[in-house]
Amino acid sequence: MHTYHRLVVLVLCLAGWAVLAGCASGFYQQGKTHLEAEEYSEAVGAFLQALQEDPENSDAWRDLGIAYFRQGSLDKALRALEKAHALNSRDGRTVFYLGAVYEVQEDYDRAIEYYRQYIHLGRFSSMRKTLEARLELLTRKKIEAEIRAALAQEQYLNPDSIPENSLAVLYFRNLGENRDLDPLQKGLAELLIIDLSKVNDLRLVERIRLQELLDELRLGASGAVDPATAPRIGKLLGARRLVMGNFLNLDEKTLRIDAHLIGTPTGEVKPAGEVSGTLNDLFRLEKQMVFALVDEMGIRLTREEREAIQEIPTENLLAFMAYAEGLDREDRGLYDEARSFYQRAATLDPDFGLAKQHLESVQRMEESAAVDVHTLQRQMRRHRAPDRHHRRRTRLARARHHIHGGFLPGRDSRKPLQEETGASGFGRIPVDVEVILPTNKNGNR
Incomplete structure (x- = not known):
């Protein structure tokens, strides 16, 4: 009797658990229905009830x-x-939101941290490239916020606390009259930074x-910084x-480049070198x-x-000048023009990897800048987010679909028994095998 009573209690407990689980599941499904119908207050109520259970x-x-x-x-x-x-x-939708x-x-x-997690979870997700572009946009927004914060706290910044090994390269100044060389102001700085x-x-x-x-200091167009204002920039x-440099075309063929190092805490200016040569020697001069x-x-x-320093991104001067023009247009938010210059640089030198990288980047930036986060999450609703558990459940479901009454597994699934294979490709019990069922104590099967 005791065994019977225990069995009854167990059945009742299991039944109660099933009822509670069914209620929770029912509330959750109601919440999903409301969520899909954009009835958010009702969805919140249903999800809260499901979570109570x-x-x-x-x-x-x-x-x-x-x-x-x-x-x-x-x-x-x-x-x-x-x-x-x-x-x-590991749930992709959670990470994305x-x-x-x-x-x-x-x-x-x-x-940025969570979007990167999503990209890692969904290496093959159709949303991956969209979020990679989003990361570039957010990185720029992050830098903007940091610059504004630095300006707001400028009086409290202590230059003596800045790490000794930190270095910034300012844009070079064109001291000559040949305005066709202006792209080198950013181009030379870019090469030195690289x-x-x-x-x-x-x-x-x-x-x-x-x-x-x-840009914040209203110097974005000219990029002009002099030795007196350089410590503030640093x-x-x-x-x-800081590295501050100039270049000057001495004649139609000869170019002179000079640079100075400026200490941020003291404002001390030290000459760092001067080189000269033909314009075609630009890359050698930069090295x-x-x-x-x-x-x-x-x-x-x-x-x-x-x-590594001696590597040259391109040997085509015209391609590099087009690339430098692209940098300037990208900085000014003129993405169409930037794309054209990067495309020209890549056409002039098909092996110019930097130009191709910036071309792809500016295309992604342009697309991402036109999409706010709410539009982005609507795109997410049309895609299945990566979920390792979902993929595991899908694989198990597929396995159950293929396993049928005629399937004979071996002792080790990696080394199945020799089986005859039907048209379906899955093992079946050979027809000439006699299946011996175990007997009980009375000899009955």
């Missing part, structure tokens, strides 16, 4: 967060999505960070030293200037660093 339902927490997000209740959305993420960190909430809140560091960033002992400030600061950029700057800073290069 099953507080560990990560899908319910996620969809509750999505409903709050679409309502504009960002703090509530964040709490719900963080709970969902704690329960299931965490990034979206942080983007709307202008917390670009965390938005080469000096190959020195492990240096931490280079990105060129786009310099551009954002110059302090705002977080650079201990000489890089090595002169490194020597002036007292840095000993390894053989690998020296070889």
